[in-house]
Amino acid sequence: MHSLIKELLFKKLANPVLGQLSDAAVIRYKEGVAFTTDSFVVNPLDFPGGDIGKLAVCGTVNDLLMQGARPEYLSLALIIEEGFDYRHLEKIIDSVAFWAKRANVLIAAGDLKVVEAGAADKIFINTSGIGRLVRGRNLSVKNIRAKDKIIITGSIAEHGFAVLSSRRSLNLGFEIKSDCSSLNNLLLPLIKSFNQIKFMRDPTRGGLATTLNEAAESSGLAMMIDESAIPVSGKVRAAAELLGIDPLYVASEGRAVIVIAPEAAKKAIAMLRKHPLGRGACLIGEVAKSPKARVVLKTAVGTERIVDMLIAEPLPRIC
Amino acid sequence: MHSLIKELLFKKLANPVLGQLSDAAVIRYKEGVAFTTDSFVVNPLDFPGGDIGKLAVCGTVNDLLMQGARPEYLSLALIIEEGFDYRHLEKIIDSVAFWAKRANVLIAAGDLKVVEAGAADKIFINTSGIGRLVRGRNLSVKNIRAKDKIIITGSIAEHGFAVLSSRRSLNLGFEIKSDCSSLNNLLLPLIKSFNQIKFMRDPTRGGLATTLNEAAESSGLAMMIDESAIPVSGKVRAAAELLGIDPLYVASEGRAVIVIAPEAAKKAIAMLRKHPLGRGACLIGEVAKSPKARVVLKTAVGTERIVDMLIAEPLPRIC
Numbered sequence: 001m002h003s004l005i006k007e008l009l010f011k012k013l014a015n016p017v018l019g020q021l022s023d024a025a026v027i028r029y030k031e032g033v034a035f036t037t038d039s040f041v042v043n044p045l046d047f048p049g050g051d052i053g054k055l056a057v058c059g060t061v062n063d064l065l066m067q068g069a070r071p072e073y074l075s076l077a078l079i080i081e082e083g084f085d086y087r088h089l090e091k092i093i094d095s096v097a098f099w100a101k102r103a104n105v106l107i108a109a110g111d112l113k114v115v116e117a118g119a120a121d122k123i124f125i126n127t128s129g130i131g132r133l134v135r136g137r138n139l140s141v142k143n144i145r146a147k148d149k150i151i152i153t154g155s156i157a158e159h160g161f162a163v164l165s166s167r168r169s170l171n172l173g174f175e176i177k178s179d180c181s182s183l184n185n186l187l188l189p190l191i192k193s194f195n196q197i198k199f200m201r202d203p204t205r206g207g208l209a210t211t212l213n214e215a216a217e218s219s220g221l222a223m224m225i226d227e228s229a230i231p232v233s234g235k236v237r238a239a240a241e242l243l244g245i246d247p248l249y250v251a252s253e254g255r256a257v258i259v260i261a262p263e264a265a266k267k268a269i270a271m272l273r274k275h276p277l278g279r280g281a282c283l284i285g286e287v288a289k290s291p292k293a294r295v296v297l298k299t300a301v302g303t304e305r306i307v308d309m310l311i312a313e314p315l316p317r318i319c
Numbered sequence: 320m321h322s323l324i325k326e327l328l329f330k331k332l333a334n335p336v337l338g339q340l341s342d343a344a345v346i347r348y349k350e351g352v353a354f355t356t357d358s359f360v361v362n363p364l365d366f367p368g369g370d371i372g373k374l375a376v377c378g379t380v381n382d383l384l385m386q387g388a389r390p391e392y393l394s395l396a397l398i399i400e401e402g403f404d405y406r407h408l409e410k411i412i413d414s415v416a417f418w419a420k421r422a423n424v425l426i427a428a429g430d431l432k433v434v435e436a437g438a439a440d441k442i443f444i445n446t447s448g449i450g451r452l453v454r455g456r457n458l459s460v461k462n463i464r465a466k467d468k469i470i471i472t473g474s475i476a477e478h479g480f481a482v483l484s485s486r487r488s489l490n491l492g493f494e495i496k497s498d499c500s501s502l503n504n505l506l507l508p509l510i511k512s513f514n515q516i517k518f519m520r521d522p523t524r525g526g527l528a529t530t531l532n533e534a535a536e537s538s539g540l541a542m543m544i545d546e547s548a549i550p551v552s553g554k555v556r557a558a559a560e561l562l563g564i565d566p567l568y569v570a571s572e573g574r575a576v577i578v579i580a581p582e583a584a585k586k587a588i589a590m591l592r593k594h595p596l597g598r599g600a601c602l603i604g605e606v607a608k609s610p611k612a613r614v615v616l617k618t619a620v621g622t623e624r625i626v627d628m629l630i631a632e633p634l635p636r637i638c
Contacts, residue, residue, distance in 0.1 A: 025354045026386060026452065033352070035344045037394035037428045037447055041438075067345060075356035075447050079398075109356045109447070115636060119360075119440035128356055128394050128428070128447035133345065317434060 008090060012097045013076070013107040025108035027073055029132065034069035036060060037128040043317040045092070045122060047166040049158075049178030050253070052125055053095030055319060058253060059204065060129040061103045061182040066200045066256065068139040068191055069131035071184060074100065075109040077126040082117045092123065103182035105129070134191050141218040143198035148287040149265035150223060151258040153186065153272055154179065154280035155231035156208050160250035160318050161239045172242060176235050181254035186277040194268055196261035203257055204319060206310045209248040211257050212295045213309040223295045225285030225307075248297075249310055251318050259287065327409060331416045332395070332426040344427035346392055348451065353388035355379060356447040362636040364411070364441060366485040368477075368497030369572070371444055372414030374638060377572060378523065379448040380422045380501040385519045385575065387458040387510055388450035390503060393419065394428040396445040401436045411442065422501035424448070453510050460537040462517035467606040468584035469542060470577040472505065472591055473498065473599035474550035475527050479569035479637050480558045491561060495554050500573035505596040513587055515580035522576055523638060525629045528567040530576050531614045532628040542614045544604035544626075567616075568629055570637050578606065 040056045050058075057074065064071040076096060080089065100107055162178035164170055183202075191197060203211040208230070212223040232240075232247050240247045254277060260268055265283055272278030295307040359375045369377075376393065383390040395415060399408065419426055481497035483489055502521075510516060522530040527549070531542040551559075551566055559566045573596065579587055584602055591597030607615075614626040 026388075027352050027354055029348045029350070029352050031348070033346050033348050033449075035346055035392060035394065035427050035449060037396045037445065038430045039396045039398050039432050039445060041398060041432045041434050043438075069345075073354060075354065077356045077358045077445050077447075079358050079360060079443055108354050111357045111445075113358050113360045113636075115360050115440065118437075119362075119636075120443070121434065121438035124398055124439070124443065126356065126358060126396050126430075126445040126447075128396075128445075130352075130354060130449065317432075317438075 008093055009110055009112065012093045015106045025073065027108065032133040034064050034067040034131045034133060036063040037126065038063065039124060039126040040319055041124050041317050042163060042319055043121065044166055047163045047178055048175050049162055050180035051092060051095050052123065053092040054099045055180055055253060056125040056127045057096055057099040057103060058180055058182040059319060060127040061105060061184065062202045064129050064131035065183055065187045066202055068137035069133050070188060071103060071105045071129055071131040073108040073130050074105050075128045076107050077111040079113050079115060079120050079124040081120045081122050082114055084122050089123070099182060103184050136195065137191055139197060139199055141199050141215055144215065144219045144221060144259050144287055146221060146287050146289045147262050148198055148259050149262050149283055150225060150285040150287065151260060151265060151269060152208065152231065152282055152284050153256045153258070153278045155233045155236070156203065156252050156255060157236050157247035157250035158233065159253040160207065160315055161236050163318050164243070164315065165239060172239055174235060176239060179252050179254035181277055183254065183256060183277060186272065186275045187256060190268060190271055193271065194260065194264050196264035197258060198261065199259040201257050202252065203255060204251045204253060207249045207251055208257065209295065209307045210310050215259065216293050216295050220293050222288040222291050223285060224288050224298070225295065226298045228300045229282055229284045231280050231282050248307060250315065253319065327412055328429055328431065331412045334425045344392065346427065351452040353383050353386040353450045353452060355382040356445065357382065358443060358445045359638055360443050360636050361482060361638055362440065363485055366482045366497055367494050368481055369499035370411060370414050371442065372411040373418045374499055374572060375444040375446045376415055376418040376422060377499055377501040378638060379446040380424060380503065381521045383448050383450035384502055384506045385521055387456035388452050389507060390422060390424045390448055390450040392427040392449050393424050394447045395426050396430040398432050398434060398439050398443040400439045400441050401433055403441050418501060422503050455514065456510055458516060458518055460518050460534055463534065463538040463540060463578050463606055465540060465606050465608045466581050467517055467578050468581050468602055469544060469604040469606065470579060470584060470588060471527065471550065471601055471603050472575045472577070472597045474552045474555070475522065475571050475574060476555050476566035476569035477552065478572040479526065479634055480555050482637050483562070483634065484558060491558055493554060495558060498571050498573035500596055502573065502575060502596060505591065505594045506575060509587060509590055512590065513579065513583050515583035516577060517580065518578040520576050521571065522574060523570045523572060526566070526568040526570055527576065528614065528626045529629050532626070534578065535612050535614050539612050541607040541610050542604060543607050543617065544614065545617045547619045548601055548603045550599050550601050567626060569634065572638065
């Protein structure tokens with residue numbers, strides 16, 4: 001089994017860096033690099049619009065992009081429960097290979113651990129990633145200023161509801177497709193074109209509300225958002241009502257929140273909308289000086305309310 | 320729980336790179352970097368001479384060193400079973416922080432996933448690492464030539480037997496201490512001093528026999544080793560006999576196999592022996608042209624036998 005899996009990995013993920021077969025891949029860099037890590041424990045492993053392999057590639061690729069870096073190399077570490085179906089594993093590795101190619105990243109390093117039955121739930125995947133910073137770009141929450149505009153690249157919460165709706169215990173009666181995607185082709189041209197981008201973040205765990213709260217806390221500024229401007233699909237709205245879950249707190253895996261200087265916002269949205277993954281890009285709000293470190297939602301009926309940080313994790317194993 | 324753990328991580332692992340609190344850490348590099356990943360699923364979490372936290376740091380640090388790189392940044396990704404004892408977690412994070420400091424690496428990126436009780440066995444840790452190549456060094460199995468000497472930096476198999484002996488199901492009647500250590504201070508000066516080093520590898524999973532078989536296979540050369548020269552402690556010898564396990568196949572986590580040009584071997588061993596972690600350094604054999612891609616052991620009684628690649632994994636969850 002072990003050697004079968006090794007063969008599988010090397011065959012499907014072959015590239016010149018991984019091919020070195022050493023303890024560490026060697027990469028030649030001349031500039032600053034971004035470095036990130038994420039473990040994926042999603043349950044179930046397959047959901048409408050994706051699977052754990054796609055998620056593990058896209059999640060880490062997007063984390064590098066959020067830093068203003070061109071994703072280049074990923075590591076792939078698998079923890080597999082003994083007895084896990086080999087054909088299913090093959091499908092997952094195919095998915096990793098496919099999405100790595102699509103995202104233009106090489107799997108540079110790998111690891112595989114098999115644990116006894118019952119010691120892990122089927123398969124967990126860790127991907128770490130490194131990427132080269134786009135020259136002259138330095139995205140950071142520290143760059144955010146009052147009057148900056150807040151953009152979202154598409155409708156929210158589809159990933160989280162897709163995973164929930166594919167769990168056997170739930171039956172929504174309709175399918176929601178995850179937005180899970182790697183955003184290289186959408187965001188790299190944008191990063192290069194606009195030096196007015198201050199900050200980017202993908203609203204994954206905890207959703208848009210958590211991402212904006214983190215930005216508010218770290219910058220000490222207020223994120224003022226407009227409920228009626230936030231794109232939410234009809235299916236997500238319906239699922240949210242049925243399940244009693246606020247979509248503001250539900251993960252996307254193929255969207256980005258972008259904070260940008262006011263003069264560049266319109267042009268950036270126009271550019272985003274030209275790409276299939278950015279067709280739903282919207283201006284959803286702006287940054288203000290007060291209330292300090294808070295997210296404020298202007299509701300559809302015209303009132304305002306504080307959107308708090310998520311206290312507990314309501315949706316376990318969404319990614 | 321979740322926020323408690325986050326606080327714990329940030330408090331214990333604080334450093335300027337992690338402090339950026341972004342999706343990806345940003346690192347300024349000007350030269351080639353080495354990149355590696357490893358997941359740790361060791362059972363039990365504590366064993367004589369170490370614990371999963373120490374192992375997760377030292378294992379990845381050593382993988383970078385084996386490539387001739389100075390370890391600089393690690394990522395740390397935890398998968399924790401719901402209900403795992405918080406004090407135990409704190410102890411593990413203390414160990415990560417302590418050994419990271421000792422190995423002179425920064426924890427630059429992190430991730431935390433909590434899965435429901437029963438979905439993982441207590442805690443799994445992934446560390447990925449990046450390091451800067453020592454200038455002018457390019458270690459690779461491709462550099463190995465016939466007549467090169469094979470060195471081991473100390474006695475073998477102590478880590479594997481330490482973990483085994485600390486499992487409740489086994490009672491050896493004596494304790495074996497793991498050799499688990501980060502080898503920066505032993506190996507960086509050596510790498511800088513000797514441009515005759517061809518190849519290095521830490522004999523972890525599958526032990527010395529597997530490491531040498533991989534080198535033999537990749538180089539197409541023969542690794543001729545001398546049984547009487549291989550350092551094995553008395554306790555390891557006793558445990559090996561009791562359990563019927565060949566120490567050649569058992570993991571070390573603080574040793575390195577070094578292949579070096581013949582003229583430099585003696586001086587390298589003398590330098591290794593000056594350091595506490597290299598006191599047991601020995602010349603254990605040399606490279607030959609044939610039998611191609613094989614490891615040959617000259618036994619204590621003067622006969623020769625082929626040391627095969629490990630077929631099955633005899634010791635699960637050793638690291």
